[in-house]
Amino acid sequence: MDVIAGPGCPVCILPAAEIDEAISLALNEVTVVTFGDVIRVPGSESSLQEAKASGGDVRIVYGVGDAVRMAEKEPDKDFVFFAIGFETTAPSTAIEILNKPPQNLSFLVSHRLIPPAMELLLGVGNLHIDGFIAPGHVSTIIGMKPYEIFPNAYRMPTVIAGFEPLDVLFAISMLLQQLKDGEARLENEYKRSVTWEGNVKAQRLMEQVFSVVDGCWRGLGKLPLSALALKEEFLEYDARKKYDLQIERPRDLMPGCLCHLVMIGKIKPPECPLYMKACTPQTPKGACMVSIEGTCRIWAKHKL
Numbered sequence: 001m002d003v004i005a006g007p008g009c010p011v012c013i014l015p016a017a018e019i020d021e022a023i024s025l026a027l028n029e030v031t032v033v034t035f036g037d038v039i040r041v042p043g044s045e046s047s048l049q050e051a052k053a054s055g056g057d058v059r060i061v062y063g064v065g066d067a068v069r070m071a072e073k074e075p076d077k078d079f080v081f082f083a084i085g086f087e088t089t090a091p092s093t094a095i096e097i098l099n100k101p102p103q104n105l106s107f108l109v110s111h112r113l114i115p116p117a118m119e120l121l122l123g124v125g126n127l128h129i130d131g132f133i134a135p136g137h138v139s140t141i142i143g144m145k146p147y148e149i150f151p152n153a154y155r156m157p158t159v160i161a162g163f164e165p166l167d168v169l170f171a172i173s174m175l176l177q178q179l180k181d182g183e184a185r186l187e188n189e190y191k192r193s194v195t196w197e198g199n200v201k202a203q204r205l206m207e208q209v210f211s212v213v214d215g216c217w218r219g220l221g222k223l224p225l226s227a228l229a230l231k232e233e234f235l236e237y238d239a240r241k242k243y244d245l246q247i248e249r250p251r252d253l254m255p256g257c258l259c260h261l262v263m264i265g266k267i268k269p270p271e272c273p274l275y276m277k278a279c280t281p282q283t284p285k286g287a288c289m290v291s292i293e294g295t296c297r298i299w300a301k302h303k304l
């Protein structure tokens with residue numbers, strides 16, 4: 001039995017084009033505000049950290065509310081909040097937009113959705129998946145319902161799990177039981193947080209502010225209906241529109257980097273020729289080595 005990480009790290013799946021957009025803003029007198037892990041993620045040629053070293057104003061925050069407060073305090077500056085993350089963080093972006101933030105703050109929206117990425121995995125050849133462990137935090141928001149498709153249409157056992165070691169172990173035993181029974185069911189190990197409907201209020205906030213659109217994932221191309229974009233009535237907050245961002249020929253992967261194969265579980269990090277040679281936690285060459293949730297970073301940390 002093997003337990004493999006999928007494309008569930010929100011930093012790892014950010015396409016280079018969207019990092020490049022944030023870098024171009026930072027280098028053009030716009031203050032870019034985002035989460036800590038994001039600033040080290042490689043874009044096509046550099047990272048936000050390098051843009052900061054070159055004089056760009058890049059600030060790290062714990063949440064979008066901090067960006068709103070900064071923009072209010074410094075009304076003469078232009079701020080952009082680089083809004084990344086899955087269904088877990090998208091509602092907090094939505095609520096700040098509904099609260100009408102100051103005009104000097106706009107949003108570079110890079111939110112992505114988990115179920116379409118799980119569907120992608122089912123179409124990858126030679127990837128023999130026997131069951132899914134679905135993520136607890138995302139499921140707290142979206143509930144169990146969106147995963148019905150996996151046992152019903154794909155006959156894929158699916159268990160929603162929390163993040164504690166015992167949660168994961170229990171989820172594995174639930175999956176094994178389904179395999180033993182020869183059945184595919186949707187089960188919920190994370191009952192203390194996840195319900196069938198999920199957090200309906202958070203879902204409504206997302207539906208009010210965002211449309212579901214096709215979105216690019218690093219090294220994986222465009223996945224149908226896997227991203228969020230601001231609805232027409234909120235375009236005044238859209239940084240792409242406000243600054244007319246155009247990125248030409250972005251490069252998701254540097255030569256030799258196999259992040260895209262790591263993210264879909266086709267290879268393990270040591271099979272990448274750069275792993276712990278050119279690419280280390282101190283010198284990441286690919287996105288999977290940057291975030292503490294990145295597969296390569298986890299392998300490096302635990303010396304697997």
Ligand code: SF4
Binds near residue numbers: 273
């Ligand atoms: S070792 Fe580095 S370059 Fe290779 S897949 Fe992992 S993050 Fe990407």
